[in-house]
Every structure is written in C-alpha cells, then in structure tokens.
Amino acid sequence: MTDNADNALNALYPVLAALPAAANQRLQQHAQVVSVPAGAVVFDELQACQGFPFVLSGSLRVVKAAPNGRELPLYRVTPGETCIISSACLLGHAPYNARGIAETETRLLLLPNADFQALLGEAAFRDFIFQLFSERIADLMQLIEEVAFRKLDQRLAALLLGKGQRLHVTHQQLADELGSVREIVSRLLKGFAEQGLVALSREQVDILDPAGLRRVAAG
Amino acid sequence: MTDNADNALNALYPVLAALPAAANQRLQQHAQVVSVPAGAVVFDELQACQGFPFVLSGSLRVVKAAPNGRELPLYRVTPGETCIISSACLLGHAPYNARGIAETETRLLLLPNADFQALLGEAAFRDFIFQLFSERIADLMQLIEEVAFRKLDQRLAALLLGKGQRLHVTHQQLADELGSVREIVSRLLKGFAEQGLVALSREQVDILDPAGLRRVAAG
DNA sequence: GGGCGTCTGTAACCTTGGTTACACAGCCTG
DNA sequence: CAGGCTGTGTAACCAAGGTTACAGACGCCC
Structure with missing residues (x-):
C-alpha cells in the first residue's frame, strides 16, 4: 500500500x-x-x-x-x-x-x-x-x-423525492433503480405529469408537487 | 431468573x-x-x-x-x-x-x-x-x-420440498408462509396435482415426484 | 341426525406490471 | 445535410396474481 x-x-x-x-x-x-x-x-x-x-x-x-x-x-x-x-x-x-x-x-x-x-x-x-x-x-x-408490498408507482414517487427539485435522469435509470423496465416508468411518469405532480423533459424530471408525490408514495 | x-x-x-x-x-x-x-x-x-x-x-x-x-x-x-x-x-x-x-x-x-x-x-x-x-x-x-424474482409456483414448490414425503398443512398455512392467499395456493396445488407432482387431501399434501417439484422450483 | 365451523374447489373478473413493436424527436458527427 | 444513436411516447397484448363470490366436503358436537 x-x-x-x-x-x-x-x-x-x-x-x-x-x-x-x-x-x-x-x-x-x-x-x-x-x-x-x-x-x-x-x-x-x-x-x-x-x-x-x-x-x-x-x-x-x-x-x-x-x-x-x-x-x-x-x-x-x-x-x-x-x-x-x-x-x-x-x-x-x-x-x-x-x-x-x-x-x-x-x-x-x-x-x-x-x-x-x-x-x-x-x-x-x-x-x-x-x-x-x-x-x-x-x-x-x-x-x-x-x-x-409496494406498488411501482409508490416506489417511483418515493424515488423521485428527496433529491432536489430538478432531477437529471433518464427513465431507464429510474427503471434500473427500481428493478423494473423503461416503458412502465414512462407510463407512470406520464400519469404523474397528468396529475400535475411532475413536469417531464429530456433527461429531466421537475418536481412540481412534492406533497402530492409524498401522498402517492405513502399509498 | x-x-x-x-x-x-x-x-x-x-x-x-x-x-x-x-x-x-x-x-x-x-x-x-x-x-x-x-x-x-x-x-x-x-x-x-x-x-x-x-x-x-x-x-x-x-x-x-x-x-x-x-x-x-x-x-x-x-x-x-x-x-x-x-x-x-x-x-x-x-x-x-x-x-x-x-x-x-x-x-x-x-x-x-x-x-x-x-x-x-x-x-x-x-x-x-x-x-x-x-x-x-x-x-x-x-x-x-x-x-x-421468483414466481409463486416456484416458491410453493420449494416450500413443499425438504419436509418429508407427507405434509400436514392447510392451504391457508402454505399461503401465509409465502405471503400470498389461499385461493392462489389451491390453484397452484391443483396444477401440481394434475402434473402428478403431488396428491392432495384434507390438510395433507403428499409429495409424489420430488424431482419434478425441484424442477418447478428451479424454474 | 342436524347444525356449525373449517377446509377445499372453482369460476369470473380485475389490476399490475411486463413484453413487443413501433414512431419520432433531439442531437452529434462524419 | 445524412445517418445514426439515445431517449421518449405509446398502443396492443399478455401473464401472474389477487379479489369476489360461491358451493360442496368433511368433521365435530350437541
């Protein structure tokens, strides 16, 4: 050494x-x-x-x-x-x-x-x-x-929280983190976006409503 | 003491x-x-x-x-x-x-x-x-x-193995052991029985084909 | 024997999540 | 600018497992 x-x-x-x-x-x-x-x-x-x-x-x-x-x-x-x-x-x-x-x-x-x-x-x-x-x-x-016990949307919501307001990640990376696949993460994120919880763009997720996400995460 | x-x-x-x-x-x-x-x-x-x-x-x-x-x-x-x-x-x-x-x-x-x-x-x-x-x-x-990663039939097969040739358990107990529900265990056991892997009776499961079960468990 | 509780069988239906298969957009590079 | 790569959107389909809702079987006890 x-x-x-x-x-x-x-x-x-x-x-x-x-x-x-x-x-x-x-x-x-x-x-x-x-x-x-x-x-x-x-x-x-x-x-x-x-x-x-x-x-x-x-x-x-x-x-x-x-x-x-x-x-x-x-x-x-x-x-x-x-x-x-x-x-x-x-x-x-x-x-x-x-x-x-x-x-x-x-x-x-x-x-x-x-x-x-x-x-x-x-x-x-x-x-x-x-x-x-x-x-x-x-x-x-x-x-x-x-x-x-947790559903994927709950786990995804939890994953998004506590990393600041703007995340620079691909859907694939999020999927890997959850042990899931890209398509499902895209689908769920789209759902979140429709509820006004997040805003999506290329390699970026903006948290619009942390409290709402926390609610989702809690199930 | x-x-x-x-x-x-x-x-x-x-x-x-x-x-x-x-x-x-x-x-x-x-x-x-x-x-x-x-x-x-x-x-x-x-x-x-x-x-x-x-x-x-x-x-x-x-x-x-x-x-x-x-x-x-x-x-x-x-x-x-x-x-x-x-x-x-x-x-x-x-x-x-x-x-x-x-x-x-x-x-x-x-x-x-x-x-x-x-x-x-x-x-x-x-x-x-x-x-x-x-x-x-x-x-x-x-x-x-x-x-x-494992599917329930694999886990059930694994659970049945290594406890002797005749088990005295209810389907409910097996389900509890797997964190699942009774109906699914019944359904899977029926499948096993149809394949000749086990024989079923009240509060009893007889292992007919351990090797076959092991194959199922291995996926 | 009649009634009750436990165990089992089973069918219809639903939700979740995964798979397949594309289309397209943005971007970089030759 | 063309071609290629990466990331995203999305729809159709599928499988696993859970839920609901019964019916019947068996055993036990009164």
Whole structure:
C-alpha cells in the first residue's frame, strides 16, 4: 500500500487510524489497492469471497441479479462504508449471494480474508463493522417491504423525492433503480405529469408537487 | 431468573455458559423470564426495542406486515438462536421494523438494553452475535431474491420440498408462509396435482415426484 | 341426525406490471 | 445535410396474481 492510499484510508475510516501499531502494520503489508473502471463487476454471486473491500474513491453498487438479466439494487457502498455482504461471506465462509459493480471508476483497498479476521480481533474495528451491519439490516428490511408490498408507482414517487427539485435522469435509470423496465416508468411518469405532480423533459424530471408525490408514495 | 431457567439457558446458549462470572451474574440479576401464549405479538414495527430476547422454548416468527394485513415471514427464531432485528435495533437505537409473533407458547429471557450492550463487551458473545448476523443476512438475501424474482409456483414448490414425503398443512398455512392467499395456493396445488407432482387431501399434501417439484422450483 | 365451523374447489373478473413493436424527436458527427 | 444513436411516447397484448363470490366436503358436537 502506498503512503498516499494510507492517508486516504485513515481519513475515510477513522477506526483504522486508531488501531494498535501492529494491526496497522499488518494491514499496510497485506492490503492491496486495486482500481477498477466504471461498470466493472467487482464480485459476483456464487463466487468465493477473496477479501474485504474498503472503498477509497468511487462507489460500489450491490445488486441482486435476476435470471432474466434484470437487477435489483440492494445498496451502495461509498468511501467510508463497508459491504455487509462481504462481511457476511467472510464470517460465514459462504460464497457471495449478490453482485458488486463499480458505479464509477473506483479505487478499492482489498484486505485478504485472514487479515480481515485478524482485524476483527480489534474491539474498535469489530464495533465499527457491527454498527454498519445493523444499519444495513434496516435498509434491507425496508427493501423487502418495498418489493413485497409496494406498488411501482409508490416506489417511483418515493424515488423521485428527496433529491432536489430538478432531477437529471433518464427513465431507464429510474427503471434500473427500481428493478423494473423503461416503458412502465414512462407510463407512470406520464400519469404523474397528468396529475400535475411532475413536469417531464429530456433527461429531466421537475418536481412540481412534492406533497402530492409524498401522498402517492405513502399509498 | 430461576435456577431452572438458568440451566436451560446455558444448555441452549453455550456461549453464555462460558462467560466470566461477573457477566453471568449480571445477566442473572437483570434478565427476566417471560412466558407468552401462542399467537402473541412479542414486538412490533415502530415500537422501541425494550430488550434482547433469548428463546428458551417455543419459537418466534418474525414477519414484515403489509398495510392490508398480509404478512411476509422473514425468519424464525428457535431456542439457541437470536433475533437479528432485535440486535440491529438495539445497536442502531432504531425502532423495530418488523413484527415478532410467538408461534407456540413461548418462554423468553429478556435482557434489558443496557445489559445487552454490556454483554457485547465480551468477545465471545460478540462473536456469537456476529455469526448469527451473517447467517441471517444470507437468509434475507435469499428472501429478497424470492419475492423479487421468483414466481409463486416456484416458491410453493420449494416450500413443499425438504419436509418429508407427507405434509400436514392447510392451504391457508402454505399461503401465509409465502405471503400470498389461499385461493392462489389451491390453484397452484391443483396444477401440481394434475402434473402428478403431488396428491392432495384434507390438510395433507403428499409429495409424489420430488424431482419434478425441484424442477418447478428451479424454474 | 342436524347444525356449525373449517377446509377445499372453482369460476369470473380485475389490476399490475411486463413484453413487443413501433414512431419520432433531439442531437452529434462524419 | 445524412445517418445514426439515445431517449421518449405509446398502443396492443399478455401473464401472474389477487379479489369476489360461491358451493360442496368433511368433521365435530350437541
């Protein structure tokens, strides 16, 4: 690991900076910086988990892939966060059960399995992982609720909210985010537009009536 | 806590038996045995998490409840296991995001929040929780895959498998297990019967062709 | 045996969301 | 300007699953 990456790492993951010298040294000796281009598949279903990734820059999108090629986004991993799927795989000695894709050009610090396990011996690090575990669990529960019970218009309305008044996205991108297809999103957006909730233009959605959208989202 | 419960607890949760004397004493002083009847709601969505439950006997069914009253089972907690939702809530100081129901008459040992946190100071206990966390994550991933991508006939076929050759269940119970409704399960079972995969009778499903069912389940 | 509650069978109908198949608009580039 | 690419609009059709509404079957208990 370069000094440069080391600095970035400690800034992003304060918990590492606080580690005892020995642990830190071990990390520096064995961790490996890799850079992956946008769109690259960093890990995939059924694949054995090779190491634990810290995200230095860029971001990972973790998705569940359907047999027919569609994908349902589970969560994102941004710098300073970690990937619970990776933790779970390493801890449970199980293969991955989701796919990790670099959203943009992404730099990762890959920590080999054995060193990750050793790092878990440090109380501070263990607590850090624990904390992220429990946050993600809540996210996953939310996701289960959405896919099992919510209709697509509700989910779309929710997706549009909380990202400012003007969104620069294509219908396809929205569809991907929902695990659906472009035509349906277009259809629903048209409905929203007819109700005066949004205004549509190329690669752009303007929120006209946030309260109305919230009402739709709430079902 | 009674000596009796103490013995049961240590037998079911070996990790507790191995705790230092001080921790064990604290647990015995503050933990409280409660007994709940079958069907009782032990915790519910949006409710603050009062304590951490160890299951002594019986079992909990943890479900996500839909606005319309239907429920999707997430997982079960049997004696010797723990409830990650509870862990996640206590760790993240968030309210519950699912409902826990006693499947049968169930005895729980409830550990207050503060004592749970203290117990996490013990490396062995922390590892125990960690391990269960990662196992459950895999389950939840599996569930997401099912509800998002699998059709109901595939899920039903999978549900029927691996429980022996003759099942004593009502269609309603199967529907509940899938988060669906009775009529659809009846319709699908009829289809299975017509293909010679199963034989149906009152409160009973006989598996005639496991391999065929497995094929259906695989899609 | 008669009445009641539970379980099952089944048909008609509806909603949601996905699929297929285009048309067209805007824009960039050779 | 032509040609091509990307994004959007839209309609017809389809499949899955849920809803409604019954009817009959079986078992149990009075």
